[in-house]
Amino acid sequence: MARFETEVLHNVKKGKLPIKSKVTPIYQTTAFTFSDLDELEGYYQGQGNYLYSRVGNPNTDELAEAVAGLEAAPAGVTTSSGLSAIMAGVLAIVKNGDHIVAAEDLYGGSFQLLKEELNQFGIEVTFVAFNELEQVEAAIKPNTKLLYTESITNPLLRVQDIEEFVEIAKKHELITLVDNTFATPYHCQPYTKGVDLVVHSATKYIGGHSDVTAGVLVGRADLIEKARAKVVNLGTNVSPIEAWLTTRGLKTLALRMERQSKNARALADALVKNPAVKNVYYPFEQGENGYGAIVTIELGNTVDVNEFFKNLSWVKIAPTLAGVETSVSHPVITSHRALPQEARDALGITFEVVRISVGIEHAEDVIEIFEQAIASALK
Ligand SMILES: Cc1ncc(COP(=O)(O)O)c(C=O)c1O
Incomplete structure:
Protein backbone atom coordinates (compact mmCIF):
# COMPACT_ATOMS: atom_id res chain seq x y z
CA MET A 1 0.00 0.00 0.00
CA ALA A 2 1.52 3.31 -1.08
CA ARG A 3 0.87 6.61 0.67
CA PHE A 4 -2.56 8.26 0.16
CA GLU A 5 -1.36 10.78 -2.48
CA THR A 6 0.00 7.93 -4.56
CA GLU A 7 -2.79 5.47 -3.82
CA VAL A 8 -5.50 7.96 -4.86
CA LEU A 9 -4.00 7.90 -8.34
CA HIS A 10 -3.12 4.28 -8.77
CA ASN A 11 -5.85 2.30 -7.03
CA VAL A 12 -8.33 2.82 -9.89
CA LYS A 13 -8.78 -0.67 -11.30
CA LYS A 14 -8.45 -0.64 -15.02
CA GLY A 15 -10.87 -3.05 -16.64
CA LYS A 16 -9.50 -6.55 -16.95
CA LEU A 17 -9.80 -7.43 -20.61
CA PRO A 18 -11.31 -9.23 -22.32
CA ILE A 19 -14.57 -7.95 -20.92
CA LYS A 20 -17.18 -8.71 -23.53
CA SER A 21 -19.15 -5.48 -23.50
CA LYS A 22 -21.92 -5.38 -26.09
CA VAL A 23 -20.94 -1.89 -27.14
CA THR A 24 -17.41 -0.50 -27.50
CA PRO A 25 -16.51 1.26 -24.24
CA ILE A 26 -15.48 4.91 -24.30
CA TYR A 27 -11.67 5.03 -24.30
CA GLN A 28 -11.60 8.42 -22.63
CA THR A 29 -7.85 8.47 -22.38
CA THR A 30 -5.25 10.86 -23.73
CA ALA A 31 -2.66 8.13 -24.21
CA PHE A 32 -2.01 4.39 -24.12
CA THR A 33 0.61 2.64 -22.01
CA PHE A 34 3.44 0.25 -22.79
CA SER A 35 5.08 -2.41 -20.66
CA ASP A 36 8.60 -1.81 -21.94
CA LYS A 251 -26.79 3.22 -35.79
CA THR A 252 -30.24 4.69 -36.39
CA LEU A 253 -29.28 6.60 -39.55
CA ALA A 254 -31.39 4.41 -41.85
CA LEU A 255 -34.48 4.64 -39.67
CA ARG A 256 -34.10 8.36 -39.18
CA MET A 257 -33.45 9.13 -42.85
CA GLU A 258 -36.32 6.96 -44.01
CA ARG A 259 -38.78 8.71 -41.71
CA GLN A 260 -37.36 12.22 -42.03
CA SER A 261 -37.17 12.04 -45.84
CA LYS A 262 -40.77 10.80 -46.09
CA ASN A 263 -41.92 13.58 -43.76
CA ALA A 264 -39.92 16.13 -45.75
CA ARG A 265 -41.47 14.96 -48.99
CA ALA A 266 -44.96 15.21 -47.47
CA LEU A 267 -44.26 18.72 -46.19
CA ALA A 268 -42.81 19.81 -49.55
CA ASP A 269 -45.87 18.41 -51.37
CA ALA A 270 -48.18 20.34 -49.01
CA LEU A 271 -46.30 23.64 -49.20
CA VAL A 272 -46.18 23.59 -53.00
CA LYS A 273 -49.97 23.98 -52.85
CA ASN A 274 -49.86 26.92 -50.44
CA PRO A 275 -50.32 30.18 -52.40
CA ALA A 276 -48.42 32.19 -49.74
CA VAL A 277 -45.26 30.19 -50.48
CA LYS A 278 -43.40 31.59 -53.48
CA ASN A 279 -40.93 28.74 -53.97
CA VAL A 280 -40.40 25.27 -52.56
CA TYR A 281 -36.91 23.84 -53.02
CA TYR A 282 -36.89 20.07 -52.72
CA PRO A 283 -35.33 17.38 -54.97
CA PHE A 284 -38.79 16.05 -55.95
CA GLU A 285 -37.56 14.18 -59.00
CA GLN A 286 -35.09 12.10 -56.99
CA GLY A 287 -37.46 9.76 -55.18
CA GLU A 288 -41.09 9.05 -54.31
CA ASN A 289 -40.34 8.77 -50.62
CA GLY A 290 -38.17 11.80 -50.48
CA TYR A 291 -34.56 12.57 -51.07
CA GLY A 292 -33.12 14.11 -47.97
CA ALA A 293 -34.91 15.69 -45.07
CA ILE A 294 -34.42 19.37 -45.74
CA VAL A 295 -37.14 21.47 -47.33
CA THR A 296 -36.29 25.06 -48.17
CA ILE A 297 -39.07 27.51 -48.89
CA GLU A 298 -39.23 31.10 -50.01
CA LEU A 299 -42.17 32.88 -48.43
CA GLY A 300 -44.21 35.14 -50.68
CA ASN A 301 -44.62 38.89 -50.07
CA THR A 302 -47.97 38.35 -48.35
CA VAL A 303 -46.17 36.79 -45.36
CA ASP A 304 -44.37 38.66 -42.57
CA VAL A 305 -41.19 36.57 -42.20
CA ASN A 306 -40.54 37.35 -38.55
CA GLU A 307 -44.19 36.70 -37.60
CA PHE A 308 -43.89 33.34 -39.34
CA PHE A 309 -40.85 32.45 -37.21
CA LYS A 310 -42.63 33.64 -34.04
CA ASN A 311 -45.64 31.42 -34.76
CA LEU A 312 -43.85 28.10 -35.14
CA SER A 313 -44.88 26.72 -31.73
CA TRP A 314 -42.79 23.60 -30.92
CA VAL A 315 -40.58 23.97 -34.00
CA LYS A 316 -37.37 25.59 -32.75
CA ILE A 317 -35.36 28.27 -34.57
CA ALA A 318 -31.83 26.84 -34.60
CA PRO A 319 -28.78 27.57 -36.76
CA THR A 320 -28.24 23.90 -37.51
CA LEU A 321 -30.08 20.97 -39.05
CA ALA A 322 -30.54 17.22 -39.04
CA GLY A 323 -31.74 16.59 -35.51
CA VAL A 324 -34.64 14.22 -34.85
CA GLU A 325 -36.80 17.25 -33.99
CA THR A 326 -38.02 19.52 -36.78
CA SER A 327 -36.24 22.88 -36.67
CA VAL A 328 -35.95 25.94 -38.89
CA SER A 329 -33.16 28.28 -39.76
CA HIS A 330 -32.80 31.57 -41.56
CA PRO A 331 -29.87 31.25 -44.00
CA VAL A 332 -29.38 34.99 -44.60
CA ILE A 333 -28.93 35.69 -40.88
CA THR A 334 -26.98 32.50 -40.06
CA SER A 335 -25.48 29.83 -42.34
CA HIS A 336 -25.03 32.05 -45.39
CA ARG A 337 -24.24 35.30 -43.61
CA ALA A 338 -20.61 34.98 -44.76
CA LEU A 339 -21.64 34.94 -48.42
CA PRO A 340 -21.56 38.43 -49.96
CA GLN A 341 -25.06 39.86 -50.52
CA GLU A 342 -24.59 39.93 -54.32
CA ALA A 343 -23.65 36.25 -54.31
CA ARG A 344 -26.68 35.41 -52.17
CA ASP A 345 -28.99 37.45 -54.39
CA ALA A 346 -27.60 35.80 -57.51
CA LEU A 347 -28.24 32.36 -55.98
CA GLY A 348 -31.73 33.26 -54.80
CA ILE A 349 -30.98 33.14 -51.05
CA THR A 350 -33.26 36.02 -50.11
CA PHE A 351 -34.48 37.22 -46.69
CA GLU A 352 -37.71 35.26 -47.31
CA VAL A 353 -35.86 31.94 -47.62
CA VAL A 354 -36.43 29.55 -44.72
CA ARG A 355 -34.58 26.25 -44.36
CA ILE A 356 -36.65 23.56 -42.67
CA SER A 357 -34.93 20.52 -41.20
CA VAL A 358 -37.70 17.97 -40.96
CA GLY A 359 -37.68 15.59 -38.00
CA ILE A 360 -39.27 12.28 -37.08
CA GLU A 361 -42.58 13.63 -35.72
CA HIS A 362 -45.90 12.65 -37.29
CA ALA A 363 -45.96 14.15 -40.81
CA GLU A 364 -49.45 15.63 -40.34
CA ASP A 365 -48.34 17.54 -37.23
CA VAL A 366 -45.35 18.96 -39.09
CA ILE A 367 -47.53 20.06 -42.01
CA GLU A 368 -50.12 21.60 -39.68
CA ILE A 369 -47.54 23.66 -37.79
CA PHE A 370 -46.16 25.19 -40.98
CA GLU A 371 -49.58 25.83 -42.53
CA GLN A 372 -50.70 27.51 -39.30
CA ALA A 373 -47.51 29.61 -38.96
CA ILE A 374 -47.93 30.85 -42.53
CA ALA A 375 -51.65 31.58 -42.08
CA SER A 376 -51.07 33.54 -38.89
CA ALA A 377 -48.26 35.60 -40.45
CA LEU A 378 -50.27 36.83 -43.43
CA LYS A 379 -50.05 40.63 -43.73
C1 LIG B 1 -23.07 21.00 -45.90
C2 LIG B 1 -22.25 21.35 -44.70
N1 LIG B 1 -20.93 21.06 -44.70
C3 LIG B 1 -20.15 21.35 -43.64
C4 LIG B 1 -20.65 21.99 -42.53
C5 LIG B 1 -19.73 22.32 -41.39
O1 LIG B 1 -19.89 21.40 -40.38
P1 LIG B 1 -19.52 21.68 -38.85
O2 LIG B 1 -20.45 22.72 -38.34
O3 LIG B 1 -19.67 20.34 -38.21
O4 LIG B 1 -18.10 22.15 -38.86
C6 LIG B 1 -22.01 22.30 -42.48
C7 LIG B 1 -22.58 22.97 -41.29
O5 LIG B 1 -23.70 23.41 -41.30
C8 LIG B 1 -22.83 21.98 -43.59
O6 LIG B 1 -24.14 22.28 -43.61
Missing part, protein backbone atom coordinates in the same frame (compact mmCIF):
# COMPACT_ATOMS: atom_id res chain seq x y z
CA LEU A 37 10.66 -0.06 -24.60
CA ASP A 38 10.37 -3.02 -26.98
CA GLU A 39 6.61 -2.67 -26.98
CA LEU A 40 6.94 1.10 -27.43
CA GLU A 41 9.35 0.67 -30.34
CA GLY A 42 6.95 -1.95 -31.71
CA TYR A 43 4.25 0.70 -32.01
CA TYR A 44 6.47 2.73 -34.32
CA GLN A 45 7.21 -0.43 -36.30
CA GLY A 46 3.47 -0.80 -36.90
CA GLN A 47 2.88 -3.60 -34.37
CA GLY A 48 0.73 -1.75 -31.83
CA ASN A 49 -2.48 0.11 -32.43
CA TYR A 50 -2.55 3.12 -30.19
CA LEU A 51 -0.10 5.62 -28.70
CA TYR A 52 -1.77 8.97 -28.10
CA SER A 53 -5.43 9.91 -28.67
CA ARG A 54 -4.69 12.88 -30.91
CA VAL A 55 -3.00 10.39 -33.21
CA GLY A 56 -5.55 7.60 -32.89
CA ASN A 57 -8.15 6.20 -30.51
CA PRO A 58 -10.46 3.17 -30.72
CA ASN A 59 -13.62 5.29 -30.57
CA THR A 60 -12.58 7.73 -33.26
CA ASP A 61 -11.40 4.87 -35.47
CA GLU A 62 -14.63 2.96 -34.93
CA LEU A 63 -16.62 5.94 -36.23
CA ALA A 64 -14.31 6.47 -39.22
CA GLU A 65 -14.56 2.81 -40.21
CA ALA A 66 -18.32 2.73 -39.80
CA VAL A 67 -18.87 5.75 -42.07
CA ALA A 68 -16.28 4.52 -44.58
CA GLY A 69 -18.17 1.22 -44.69
CA LEU A 70 -21.49 2.95 -45.39
CA GLU A 71 -19.89 5.01 -48.15
CA ALA A 72 -18.24 1.83 -49.54
CA ALA A 73 -14.88 3.59 -49.23
CA PRO A 74 -11.67 1.85 -48.13
CA ALA A 75 -10.58 4.32 -45.44
CA GLY A 76 -11.71 7.18 -43.25
CA VAL A 77 -10.60 9.63 -40.60
CA THR A 78 -12.62 11.52 -37.99
CA THR A 79 -12.17 15.14 -37.00
CA SER A 80 -13.41 17.72 -34.52
CA SER A 81 -16.02 19.18 -36.92
CA GLY A 82 -17.27 19.12 -40.48
CA LEU A 83 -15.10 22.12 -41.28
CA SER A 84 -11.93 20.50 -39.95
CA ALA A 85 -12.73 17.41 -42.04
CA ILE A 86 -13.01 19.65 -45.12
CA MET A 87 -9.75 21.37 -44.20
CA ALA A 88 -7.92 18.05 -43.74
CA GLY A 89 -9.28 16.80 -47.07
CA VAL A 90 -8.35 19.95 -48.94
CA LEU A 91 -4.86 20.17 -47.42
CA ALA A 92 -4.27 16.52 -48.28
CA ILE A 93 -4.64 17.51 -51.93
CA VAL A 94 -3.47 21.09 -52.44
CA LYS A 95 -0.48 23.12 -51.36
CA ASN A 96 0.78 26.66 -51.74
CA GLY A 97 0.40 27.76 -55.36
CA ASP A 98 -2.36 25.29 -56.23
CA HIS A 99 -5.85 26.16 -57.37
CA ILE A 100 -9.30 24.81 -56.44
CA VAL A 101 -12.53 25.08 -58.41
CA ALA A 102 -15.39 25.05 -55.91
CA ALA A 103 -19.17 25.31 -56.15
CA GLU A 104 -20.39 28.88 -55.62
CA ASP A 105 -23.30 27.62 -53.50
CA LEU A 106 -21.25 25.79 -50.86
CA TYR A 107 -22.30 26.03 -47.22
CA GLY A 108 -21.28 29.52 -45.97
CA GLY A 109 -18.72 28.20 -43.47
CA SER A 110 -16.98 26.11 -46.16
CA PHE A 111 -16.96 29.16 -48.45
CA GLN A 112 -15.37 31.19 -45.66
CA LEU A 113 -12.75 28.49 -44.96
CA LEU A 114 -11.66 28.44 -48.59
CA LYS A 115 -11.82 32.16 -49.15
CA GLU A 116 -10.45 33.57 -45.90
CA GLU A 117 -8.19 30.89 -44.46
CA LEU A 118 -6.83 28.77 -47.30
CA ASN A 119 -6.16 31.91 -49.33
CA GLN A 120 -3.66 32.84 -46.62
CA PHE A 121 -1.75 29.64 -47.36
CA GLY A 122 -1.43 30.73 -50.98
CA ILE A 123 -4.20 28.40 -52.14
CA GLU A 124 -6.31 30.01 -54.84
CA VAL A 125 -10.03 29.27 -55.22
CA THR A 126 -12.48 30.04 -58.02
CA PHE A 127 -16.18 29.67 -57.20
CA VAL A 128 -18.46 28.74 -60.10
CA ALA A 129 -21.96 27.37 -60.72
CA PHE A 130 -21.58 23.59 -60.67
CA ASN A 131 -24.92 23.05 -62.40
CA GLU A 132 -23.32 24.56 -65.48
CA LEU A 133 -20.43 22.23 -66.01
CA GLU A 134 -19.03 24.28 -68.90
CA GLN A 135 -18.36 26.98 -66.28
CA VAL A 136 -16.43 24.41 -64.25
CA GLU A 137 -14.32 23.43 -67.26
CA ALA A 138 -13.69 27.07 -68.14
CA ALA A 139 -12.39 27.74 -64.61
CA ILE A 140 -9.82 24.93 -64.69
CA LYS A 141 -6.23 26.24 -64.93
CA PRO A 142 -2.84 24.50 -65.21
CA ASN A 143 -2.39 24.67 -61.40
CA THR A 144 -5.90 23.38 -60.61
CA LYS A 145 -5.75 20.28 -58.39
CA LEU A 146 -9.21 19.92 -56.88
CA LEU A 147 -12.91 20.10 -57.78
CA TYR A 148 -15.13 20.54 -54.74
CA THR A 149 -18.93 20.50 -54.47
CA GLU A 150 -21.85 19.28 -52.31
CA SER A 151 -24.06 16.33 -53.35
CA ILE A 152 -27.15 18.30 -52.23
CA THR A 153 -26.45 21.96 -51.66
CA ASN A 154 -27.23 24.06 -48.62
CA PRO A 155 -29.81 25.67 -48.54
CA LEU A 156 -31.34 25.50 -52.04
CA LEU A 157 -31.00 21.71 -52.42
CA ARG A 158 -29.47 21.60 -55.88
CA VAL A 159 -28.58 17.97 -56.61
CA GLN A 160 -25.13 17.59 -58.13
CA ASP A 161 -24.81 15.28 -61.11
CA ILE A 162 -21.93 13.27 -59.64
CA GLU A 163 -21.22 11.23 -62.79
CA GLU A 164 -20.71 14.35 -64.93
CA PHE A 165 -18.67 15.99 -62.18
CA VAL A 166 -16.36 12.95 -62.00
CA GLU A 167 -16.10 12.81 -65.78
CA ILE A 168 -14.75 16.39 -65.96
CA ALA A 169 -12.31 15.69 -63.14
CA LYS A 170 -11.03 12.54 -64.88
CA LYS A 171 -10.64 14.38 -68.17
CA HIS A 172 -8.43 17.02 -66.49
CA GLU A 173 -6.78 14.59 -64.03
CA LEU A 174 -8.15 16.40 -61.00
CA ILE A 175 -9.05 15.11 -57.56
CA THR A 176 -12.67 15.37 -56.41
CA LEU A 177 -14.11 16.18 -53.00
CA VAL A 178 -17.85 15.96 -52.32
CA ASP A 179 -19.60 17.14 -49.16
CA ASN A 180 -22.28 14.50 -48.61
CA THR A 181 -23.67 15.95 -45.38
CA PHE A 182 -27.24 16.60 -46.60
CA ALA A 183 -27.69 13.41 -48.60
CA THR A 184 -25.88 11.02 -46.20
CA PRO A 185 -24.80 7.59 -47.48
CA TYR A 186 -28.45 6.54 -47.10
CA HIS A 187 -29.33 8.49 -50.25
CA CYS A 188 -26.05 8.85 -52.10
CA GLN A 189 -22.57 7.26 -52.05
CA PRO A 190 -20.30 9.53 -54.09
CA TYR A 191 -17.24 7.27 -53.65
CA THR A 192 -18.99 4.48 -55.54
CA LYS A 193 -19.40 6.91 -58.46
CA GLY A 194 -15.69 7.68 -58.62
CA VAL A 195 -15.34 10.61 -56.19
CA ASP A 196 -11.96 10.55 -54.39
CA LEU A 197 -12.91 12.07 -51.03
CA VAL A 198 -16.30 12.35 -49.34
CA VAL A 199 -16.80 14.59 -46.35
CA HIS A 200 -19.50 14.78 -43.67
CA SER A 201 -20.36 17.26 -41.03
CA ALA A 202 -21.17 14.40 -38.64
CA THR A 203 -22.69 17.12 -36.48
CA LYS A 204 -25.68 16.66 -38.77
CA TYR A 205 -27.33 13.36 -39.82
CA ILE A 206 -24.43 11.02 -38.98
CA GLY A 207 -24.78 11.98 -35.29
CA GLY A 208 -28.42 12.92 -35.73
CA HIS A 209 -29.29 14.18 -32.26
CA SER A 210 -27.89 17.73 -32.21
CA ASP A 211 -25.53 16.88 -29.36
CA VAL A 212 -22.09 16.45 -30.95
CA THR A 213 -19.84 18.45 -33.25
CA ALA A 214 -17.74 16.12 -35.40
CA GLY A 215 -16.54 15.47 -38.93
CA VAL A 216 -15.68 12.42 -41.01
CA LEU A 217 -13.66 12.22 -44.20
CA VAL A 218 -13.64 8.98 -46.19
CA GLY A 219 -12.25 7.90 -49.53
CA ARG A 220 -9.09 6.79 -51.29
CA ALA A 221 -6.70 5.21 -48.80
CA ASP A 222 -3.63 7.19 -49.95
CA LEU A 223 -5.46 10.50 -49.61
CA ILE A 224 -6.93 9.54 -46.24
CA GLU A 225 -3.44 8.81 -44.94
CA LYS A 226 -2.35 12.30 -45.98
CA ALA A 227 -5.48 13.80 -44.42
CA ARG A 228 -4.86 11.86 -41.20
CA ALA A 229 -1.39 13.44 -40.99
CA LYS A 230 -3.03 16.87 -41.27
CA VAL A 231 -5.48 16.03 -38.47
CA VAL A 232 -2.62 14.85 -36.26
CA ASN A 233 -0.36 17.81 -37.04
CA LEU A 234 -3.08 20.44 -36.81
CA GLY A 235 -4.60 18.83 -33.71
CA THR A 236 -8.12 18.70 -35.15
CA ASN A 237 -9.03 15.27 -33.78
CA VAL A 238 -12.45 14.57 -32.29
CA SER A 239 -12.65 13.53 -28.62
CA PRO A 240 -13.34 9.87 -27.76
CA ILE A 241 -16.67 10.60 -26.09
CA GLU A 242 -17.91 12.67 -29.03
CA ALA A 243 -16.88 9.93 -31.44
CA TRP A 244 -18.68 7.40 -29.26
CA LEU A 245 -21.87 9.48 -29.19
CA THR A 246 -21.70 9.96 -32.95
CA THR A 247 -21.30 6.22 -33.50
CA ARG A 248 -24.31 5.62 -31.27
CA GLY A 249 -26.34 8.08 -33.33
CA LEU A 250 -25.15 6.56 -36.58
